[in-house]
Amino acid sequence: MTRKVVVVGAGVVGAACAFHAASAGLDVTVTDRGPVGAGTTSRGEGNVLLSDKAPGPELALARLSRTLWDEAGQELGPDTLELEAKGGLVVASGVENLAALQEFAARQETAGVRVERVDRVRDLEPHLAPDIPGGVHYPQDAQVQPVLAAAALLRAAVGRGARFHPGEVAGAVT
Known part of the structure; x- marks a missing residue:
């Protein structure tokens, strides 16, 4: 049948x-x-983000989605989707927020997300305010043209x- x-x-x-x-x-x-x-x-x-998902079902679904987009990009050609694995940068607006951001990132890392702590965020985004104390780079974040x-x-x-x-x-x- x-x-x-x-x-x-x-x-x-x-x-x-x-x-x-x-x-x-x-x-x-x-x-x-x-x-x-x-x-x-x-x-x-067209964002395919892991950076904004707390560990749990939503993050698990986002990780699966990211894998499926990679597979579709390999099969169909990344240019057909405009699939860009450009990563994402989340910054803390103040020192008090940096610790919370890094704790969140540590939980995500334990759940399998690649995270890179960034002290000199202006090296990645030169137009950020000079007093940004740090951030986290998420190399798995991507974007497609929907x-x-x-x-x-x-x-x-x-x-x-x-x-x-x-x-x-x-x-x-x-």
Whole structure:
């Protein structure tokens, strides 16, 4: 028996679902009333961040997401997604905040996130205020261009047999 999946929405989430479902051999149909990635996806920053997640389920999901983006980038080509593993810098606004930031980073590091303590933050970001006492660099933070990523993932899903039906759906989709 063939398992059928209908994905409503061809934004980055729907396109990723279609890509992975089609890759798993499922019978996939995607529908969207508008152009690919034109809804919420077109308004997103495309951040793939570990730096702002406390240890627990959200961080575990973010780590998995980061791995899946790397795999998609390798398979589809990082340029098709504009996948940039540029890292992120979180700075403390004062000495009292630096200890809390470093404690948070230590908990993240224990959970498997790569962290680098930075004393001279202006070496990385020269336009920061001169009194910033330090920060933490997160080399695993990345960014994708959401609309390009949605289009690339949907193209790959269609290449694996998924069907895309743009426009309004008023009945059963086959």
